[in-house]
Amino acid sequence: MKRIDGRDAEELREINIEAGVLKRADGSCYIEWGKNKIYAAVYGPKQVLPRHLERSDRAILRCRYNMAPFSVEERKRPGPDRRAVEIGKVMQGALEPAILMHYYPKSMIEISVEVLEANAGTRCAGITAASVALADAGIPMRDLVPSCASGKVDDQIVLDLCKEEDNEGQADMPVAIIPRSDQITLLQMDGKLTEEEVEKAIALAIRGCQKVYTLQVEALKKKYAGAEYE
Amino acid sequence: MSEILPLIKKQYLLELAKERKREDERGLDEYRPLDIQVSSVEKAEGSAVVTLGGTKVFAGIKVDAGEPYSDTPNEGVMITGAELIPMAAPDFEAGPPGQNAVELARVVDRGIRESQAIDTIKLCVKEGELVRLVFVDLHILDYDGNLIDACGIAAMAALATTKMQVLEEDGTPTEEYVDLPVRDLAIPCTFVKLGDVLLLDPSLDEEKAMDSRITVATDKKQRVCAMQKGEIGGFSLDEVMQTVRTSKVKGEEIRAVMREVVQWEDSEPDTEEN
Amino acid sequence: MLHIKNKDMVVPGTFLAEGDYIHESGTYKEQGKIYANVVGITYVDRRRIRVVSLEGKYIPKQGDAVIGVISYERFNGWKVDINSPYEALLSDKDIYIGRYDSLKVGDMVYARIVRVSEIFETSLYAKRPYGKLDNGIVIEIHSARVPRLIGRKGSMIKLIKEKTGSIITVGQNGLVWIRGGKKELTAKACHMVDREAHIPGLTDRINDFLSR
Numbered sequence: 001m002k003r004i005d006g007r008d009a010e011e012l013r014e015i016n017i018e019a020g021v022l023k024r025a026d027g028s029c030y031i032e033w034g035k036n037k038i039y040a041a042v043y044g045p046k047q048v049l050p051r052h053l054e055r056s057d058r059a060i061l062r063c064r065y066n067m068a069p070f071s072v073e074e075r076k077r078p079g080p081d082r083r084a085v086e087i088g089k090v091m092q093g094a095l096e097p098a099i100l101m102h103y104y105p106k107s108m109i110e111i112s113v114e115v116l117e118a119n120a121g122t123r124c125a126g127i128t129a130a131s132v133a134l135a136d137a138g139i140p141m142r143d144l145v146p147s148c149a150s151g152k153v154d155d156q157i158v159l160d161l162c163k164e165e166d167n168e169g170q171a172d173m174p175v176a177i178i179p180r181s182d183q184i185t186l187l188q189m190d191g192k193l194t195e196e197e198v199e200k201a202i203a204l205a206i207r208g209c210q211k212v213y214t215l216q217v218e219a220l221k222k223k224y225a226g227a228e229y230e
Numbered sequence: 231m232s233e234i235l236p237l238i239k240k241q242y243l244l245e246l247a248k249e250r251k252r253e254d255e256r257g258l259d260e261y262r263p264l265d266i267q268v269s270s271v272e273k274a275e276g277s278a279v280v281t282l283g284g285t286k287v288f289a290g291i292k293v294d295a296g297e298p299y300s301d302t303p304n305e306g307v308m309i310t311g312a313e314l315i316p317m318a319a320p321d322f323e324a325g326p327p328g329q330n331a332v333e334l335a336r337v338v339d340r341g342i343r344e345s346q347a348i349d350t351i352k353l354c355v356k357e358g359e360l361v362r363l364v365f366v367d368l369h370i371l372d373y374d375g376n377l378i379d380a381c382g383i384a385a386m387a388a389l390a391t392t393k394m395q396v397l398e399e400d401g402t403p404t405e406e407y408v409d410l411p412v413r414d415l416a417i418p419c420t421f422v423k424l425g426d427v428l429l430l431d432p433s434l435d436e437e438k439a440m441d442s443r444i445t446v447a448t449d450k451k452q453r454v455c456a457m458q459k460g461e462i463g464g465f466s467l468d469e470v471m472q473t474v475r476t477s478k479v480k481g482e483e484i485r486a487v488m489r490e491v492v493q494w495e496d497s498e499p500d501t502e503e504n
Numbered sequence: 505m506l507h508i509k510n511k512d513m514v515v516p517g518t519f520l521a522e523g524d525y526i527h528e529s530g531t532y533k534e535q536g537k538i539y540a541n542v543v544g545i546t547y548v549d550r551r552r553i554r555v556v557s558l559e560g561k562y563i564p565k566q567g568d569a570v571i572g573v574i575s576y577e578r579f580n581g582w583k584v585d586i587n588s589p590y591e592a593l594l595s596d597k598d599i600y601i602g603r604y605d606s607l608k609v610g611d612m613v614y615a616r617i618v619r620v621s622e623i624f625e626t627s628l629y630a631k632r633p634y635g636k637l638d639n640g641i642v643i644e645i646h647s648a649r650v651p652r653l654i655g656r657k658g659s660m661i662k663l664i665k666e667k668t669g670s671i672i673t674v675g676q677n678g679l680v681w682i683r684g685g686k687k688e689l690t691a692k693a694c695h696m697v698d699r700e701a702h703i704p705g706l707t708d709r710i711n712d713f714l715s716r
Contacts, residue, residue, distance in 0.1 A: 070290025138560025
């Protein structure tokens, strides 16, 4: 059954990822995912301030997610609201397991995700972009972290809900994985799903993540097209 | 590298300035490469991305409706804000706007407001009760020097391409869209002083090395509509007048570029009274 | 069993090899399998595998010569920013300061890293031939590109020196001190190496650029 925007149940929206787009940031990424337009930037590893947050055995991670006032239909007041603060925290939970934190004791890695235009799935796009930005910054990681949401719309389990589907839909489930180990590092859900539907939705989201992963790899390799070393 | 400018670098920039040279080989009155893109974001009624050298800023316009200020019951309201978000530079911290962000927003606002670029009378829906509120939100993505000009250009380009829904007198939106009434293109020009030399469009290091800074905004008739001396240090009257003269010329050059990009037509070409 | 070739481009998580291989920098081992942990180029030398990163911050290493900026004065020395997540310390016993001269915040020094602890506490030595930078210009490149700027057996840096007449001191941390000769041209050549390190034919391009 076709969806509101004509996609098949397992079809992703159009995604474009570009690595290394900012001058000052140590690593950066710009992603267009459907109508979402999002920047991710990484600073670090760097000195921990305030000092008392320092850990002697590993780096610490700080994640910030923010939506620009003009990114949504009704202007949003500047600065992160409670939803944004929560997203910052789950983003950290999604990305940190992939980072080899013990390489950089007594240091800090700061991730910043800014949404310039929003159309559902911003946290998934944000995590996907942040992962690329981390790699762009040369921070050692076990793997990249692709992220994608699945959900239930019109009694069907579908992949990558757009805004209209999110508004009218019956469930929304953002997921992120570490592809190599198939470990799920982001999982949230709201709506109503039976046990079977949950399993189906997670499996579908994981398949979506794997597709997103190939796009992340492409974006990083594209930055160094023609690379060689003597 | 930390944000301290090494003394040896400052010395080098001062020496170059004395010989009327700059690190990136620009002229003293020359802008870095400028790129203006408009209508980049659908959700905003107007938007622009400006890249000036390595500086990249985003201006988003949202048009809402609300009560007018009591002293201007028949005029729309413009509100400008700027956010120096952490991704733009290693030393930008998250949190409410500090002095730099507030000054930036207010200087950009002043140029546009005082030039009367927006015909605020046309933003009145019902006198004393309902007017259009125009929110200008500046989002800094990459800070590499001269945020004021980059933001001023972005804000102006975004406003000049803003389309808003027409409202009935009681505030009900109609199906009709109309251009935001923009009748001028205010352009700020910012200079820094290194020793005795004035440099237009400072790079990041030139800003770090500067003694002080001055911004002059001009309108389409090359009248000065806003000025701001910034940071510590001072200017002589001659130096100020030099920046005014240069701003008139360079402002017009930027205005010409902007006209092209936003396809702006002067709706009041020969009005003396503005 | 090798899953990639020599000089392949990989990303974090790329499966490199399993079995009897020694994993070196830019890689990690899990359950007998070796993976890349950065974006970079693979180097396979018999049974040794490493991935050379094209990015990444400088991590202090004992014996490295570096260039830094004095960031803070302490009672018996200074803190030095060496363009790394870890700052270094310079004791006033480890640098010769003339009677009427002194090191202050903003000054730059050329120094050797003499000690790095397990948690990257770093100490510098800045007596002759090291010391305070008093003239010239300093530019910054990615520390990962420093080997490229120096070149095999110093060939690239030698080429630039010959063509420009500049004295060039390359810090392992990516800072480069240039004095004398055609300083600005030298700076441009160094930036070009930084930008194009990964594109083949760089030596010829630098040669052409400097011969114009």
